[in-house]
Amino acid sequence: MNTIARLPQPETIKVSALHAYAYCPRLFYLEEVEALYTQDAAVFAGRKLHEELEEQEDGTWEDLFLESVDLGLRGRVDALRHRDGQVIPYEHKRGRCYRDEQKQPQVWESDRLQVLAYAYLLEMALGVTIQEGRVRYHADNVLVHVPLDDAARAWVREMIDRARTLRNSTHRPPVTDNERLCTRCSLAPVCLPEEARLAHDKEWQPVRLFPEDDDRIVLHVLEPGTRVGRTGEQIKVLRCGEKKAEVIPARQVGQIVLHSFSQISTQALHFCSDQEIGVHLVSGGGRYLGSFDSRQGSIQRRIAQYGALVQPEVCLGLARQLVVCRGRSQRKFLMRGCRGRVVPELTAAIAQMKAVLKQVGKAESLGSLLGLEGNLAATYFGVFDRLLKDVAAELRFDGRNVGLRRIE
Ligand code: SF4
Incomplete structure (x- = not known):
């Protein structure tokens, strides 16, 4: 067993995170920046596969943790093998390989990046030349060779740079255009991609992703x-x-x-x-x-809320809705009070509130909105005591008050 262990430095990026970035930048952001992790059945099945492999090989698999500050990468290689004098990193995947137009087996793009990143990391950390990495897909028992050449090294570096830039950003990337990725994404229950798509496109027909409920x-x-x-x-x-x-x-x-x-x-x-x-x-x-509560809160949502609340037009829109909702429910309350009886004061107040509510949607400033809100409140409380039948004169309201008044 050959094990090299060093404490990871914050500047470096995990190879597994780079794999997530290639799969979907939003997934990378949710996990690496917002620290949101979920573990679905596929995650557990992947772990089980690795445990079984380790048992089968009876310790011949090497558990190698590597870090290269120069490259900005760290990670634990699944397995290393020596073939014809070469060191070859292996990645094991539970699923099937990708088939090109000629139905030839290929690696998925994110898997390609992952195995190349491990190969490059091995080169940098150990000072040896690595010619290729290999990915085994267990569902269809396919082994795909992935050569490590200069173009591949440049691609790995470029992806590291992009991932680092995103890690420093305060903006969560949008959901991926490829919806099929979401059906297999463990973070779908917190990412809510279909809800996000629906929010941007009212015509969108959401696919149900069946997130597992927290049944604790x-x-x-x-x-x-x-x-x-x-x-x-x-x-x-x-x-x-x-x-x-x-x-x-x-x-x-x-x-x-x-x-x-x-x-x-x-x-x-x-x-x-x-x-x-x-x-x-x-x-x-x-x-x-x-x-x-030590769980991660929805930081992005709060940033968006604060961002919206510093915009005067957003505040005015929200305030209008509050005034309308409150006014409508008060008016409804007065209408209920008219059921089965005729109370002219209530009828007049209901009509007046209707007219004022129409103006609320057109209020162009908080000042004019406050005036309309005051008008609605005065009308409502002005007839509030008419809702009560057969009340002694001393119990009738003569205005708004706080607390209880002692009645002698
Ligand atoms: S659910 Fe879809 S959009 Fe969200 S992180 Fe996963 S792959 Fe990306």
Whole structure:
């Protein structure tokens, strides 16, 4: 076993990340910049294949971690073999190879880049000449040779440069034009490519990608005094006054919601943080208090939100919608109050609110919008007491007020 291990430096890019970049730049960005990873059945099947290969070869496979700061690359080579005095890196793929127009077996573009990157990395790190890399596709039992020449080396360097540039960008790339890539992409459940396409093209007919649901449970701790702790890889829940705790395997838990005055230990919090289990606090009355959540938030969404909110026309558009929604629901409330009876004040207010609501969509400044909003509110609250039947005069509203008024 020949193992060279060095601590990776942040400037270098993983070969696997370069493979992701060649597959789809958005995939690279989601994983490398936003640190969003998901593991679907294909990812686990790929790992299993490598484990089986290692077992079959009984230790003859070399586990070699390499890094070249000059090249800007690091990675762990799947396997190395010596053939006719040459060192040849191998990549193993679970799926099928690509077939060209003559039905000849070829490597997929991202696999080509990956095996060439490993070959070039070997050259740079070990100072030996590598003539080719090989990719074995296990589903159709095909071995494809990929020569490493100057053009291939230049291509690897160019792709490293492009990936580095994207890594420093704050803009998530758009979804790929090749929708077929998305059907096999493990990040589809967080990338939401079909939703993004629909957002840009209202005529788009989305394909359902069937993302797997997170079927981990949400653990609600309702009883005050209940203590949540950790024991090994399990979450421990001990009810107040009981001696025996209930234990739940951590992998089955996605979120813990602590209601009222239940407690959680520091060790359990550390563990939840490590396992990406969100912990949320809710008051006894059901009010949300806060969260302790180490999962990656949607940074890109927030950047887009802040970017939009500094644009006055976006703010005005949102404010118009708020005023319209509120005004419409208040007007509807007054209309319900007219059911089965005639109340002239309510009828007049409903008609006036309708007229004002028509103007809201045309408001050209926040100032004029505020005036219209005030008009709607004054009309609504001006007749609000007419919604109540048979109320004593002293209980009728004479304006908006805060808190309770004592009635002698
Ligand atoms: S789902 Fe599609 S667009 Fe999104 S990262 Fe994967 S391949 Fe790219």
